[in-house]
Amino acid sequence: MSEHVSPPLVLVPENAPFSADQRSWLSGYFAALLGPAVEGATAIGTAEMPGGPKLADNDDAPWHDPSMPITERMEMAKARPEPQKLMAAMAQQDCGQCGYNCADYANAIFLKSEARLNLCQPGGKETLRMLKKLDEEFGTGDAAAPAAAAGEAAAADKPIDLGPLGYCRENPVEAIFLGRRRLNEPGGEKETWHVEFDLRDTPITYEAGDSLGLFPANAPALADAVIAELGARPERVIGGKTLRDRLIADYSLGAAPDGLYQLLSLLTSGEARRKAKALSAGEDPDGDAAYLDVLGALHKFPGARPDAEVFLESLDELQPRLYSISSSPKMDAGKVSLTVDAVRYNHRSRLRLGVASTHLGERMPEQTRAKIYLQKAHGFALPADLSTDVIMCGPGTGIAPFRAFLRERAATQAPGRNWLFYGHQRQASDFFYKDELTQMRDDKVLTRLSLAWSRDGTEKTYVQDRMRETGADLWKWLEGGAHFYVCGDAKRMAKDVERAIIDVAAQHGGKSPDEAVAYLGTLKKAGRYQADVY
Missing domain, CATH: 2.40.30.10 (Translation factors)
Structure with a gap:
């Protein structure tokens, strides 16, 4: 009996105004987006669009390092195609707060399937400014036009899909x-x-x-202070809700956005206007830009009091x-x-x-x-083989996923060994989950617990110091196939931990400096070094 083969699903019809190559690419692109939701859809590679630039890819991004300043990332990407430049502007954390990873967010912006440029929460203003600058430089672009046109055609025939309930920011x-x-x-x-x-x-x-993901609310007292500074009525209804409710639930009252400074510049004159314009362009005329929230910006320009509705339009949405x-x-x-x-x-x-x-x-x-x-995590999970050893490094609130890991290992009775490096300021006050961790150690779930306290004693001790002190054993675990995990600050702590692994590989593995760096890279490629950084 012969096997029945279904004809390939056509996602972009032949009469669509694209070349054959473009239709093929777009069918693969939409199949990749829809995946198993569309029976018969076959995804093809989306690394390069026919006649267009190469899309961003995590495996071909030497700037994909959250500790690297944005100026250096943009310099490394300056000769690359547009999507890769967009990726370099991201915070490089793959944290998922935007609903994508960094490369996919960049590609979505380039392909015009994502219009929002302010979703990179860790990147803040510098990412948003760079994305706006790049978006203005690129314009619509011929390569992006087919995807945009096809997307608009599809959207015309069916309602917008918000995504699975409870599994994306658009559908909480x-x-x-x-x-x-x-x-x-x-x-x-x-x-x-x-x-x-x-x-x-x-x-x-x-x-x-x-x-x-959590949708927070601003402190009511802060919203009231902003309303008082505006001289507005809190009960004024704007867009179906009161001004006060809007400020509490819908708009960010944190770092003052460029749009607010642009608005304030229109309502001032002279030196105040010059400063407002400078702030809107990312300059810092008085050295206080980093500390100016929305209320602080209103205090800085006391003569400028916009209408409440116009004021809301100048703010960023609360993410x-x-x-x-x-x-x-x-x-x-x-x-x-x-x-x-x-x-x-x-x-x-x-x-x-x-x-x-x-x-x-x-x-x-x-x-x-x-x-x-x-x-859902992107490449941050316990090994499927329960017998694999696990090394976890999480100072401060970085302990969070490793408490989850240890409870999971206890529940599954995983035979693999578990080693936790934990640190904070003071042992007496900052030993989070102390009783739980102690019990896990007594129960042999937690094989080793290495502690570091930066404010106890005359010298500051951090988790990376404990890694070097136990380097011989750490090396044996790694050479035995252990997976290494780190959670915490992306710009400093995680980089220091990487440096410690390189030092351990050099000292206890007899590797040259270049070989030690390559060893860390090998761990990452094999999925044996995973990071959850912020």
Whole structure:
């Protein structure tokens, strides 16, 4: 009996105004986007569009390093095609906050399937400014036109697909906030919380290593201060909601956007106008641009008071925040937990608050429903072979995914060994999950626990110092096939940890400097070095 073969699915009809090569490429591109949702769709490579430039690709991006300044990244990409230049402008963290990884976000912008240029949360203003500059330089472009036209044609025939419920920022679900408990003991300089949500009435299922997206709200007191500074009425209805509700739930009141400075420049004159224009162009005439939030910008230009509706149009939308999940679905069924630092600091006699962190840490009442979504991990997960050894390095709130990993390993009774490097400021106040980790060590789930405290004693000790001190054993684990994971600050800590691995490979593996660097690269390519950085 012969096998029945279905004819290939045509996603771009022959009478569409494209060449045969372009139709073939577009069919593959849309098949890749739709994937298994379209029966019979066959995805082809999208690395290069016929007659157009090569698309961005993580495997061909020497600037794909979150510790590298944007100026250096752009210099490395200056001779590359447009999509790769767009990728170089991203924060290079592949954190998923934009809903893509860095390369896919760049390609989506280039192909005109994504119009929003402000989704790279870690990149902030410098990424947004560079994307705007590149977008203006590239224009629509002939290569992008077919994808745009085909996308518009498809959209005309069916409603916009928001994506699976609970699994993307465009289609979040509501979950009940169960509560919080403080992880710091008295004497700590920071305020860190363990927070939990109930997932039982949601479609969300997750794995250790995934992240949770949360839609925060601004502090009502901050929204009230902005309204008072505008001289507006809080109950004024704009777009179906009051001005106060809009400022609390819909708009970012953090770093003042360029659009606000442009608006203020139109309402001022003389020296004030010059400064507002300079700020809108990314300059820093008074050396305070990094500290100016929306309220601070209004204070800086007291004579400029725009209409409330025009003012809202100049602001950025309030973006969701991603947090590494610190629970295991196998041990914490029906719940998900996060480990969150509440950000607070004073600047010029004003208390400044982290939006999402203080929303979770103090403002959200228990049993309140909050909008959340799951962000699946990109290459950050436990090895499939339970016998594989695991080395985890997570100072501060970087402990979050490794608490999840350890709980997962305990629930699955994984025979592989587990080694955790954890550090913070002071052992007495900042040893997060101390009782749990101690119990896991007693139960032989946690094979080794290496601790580093930067404020105890006369010399600062960090996790990378502990890695070098235990270098001989660390090398044996790595040579035995262990997987290495790091979670934390992308620009400093993660780079220091990489440097420590290179030093260990050189000292205990007898490798030359170049060979030691190549060894780290080999671990990354093999998926044995994975990072969750922010």
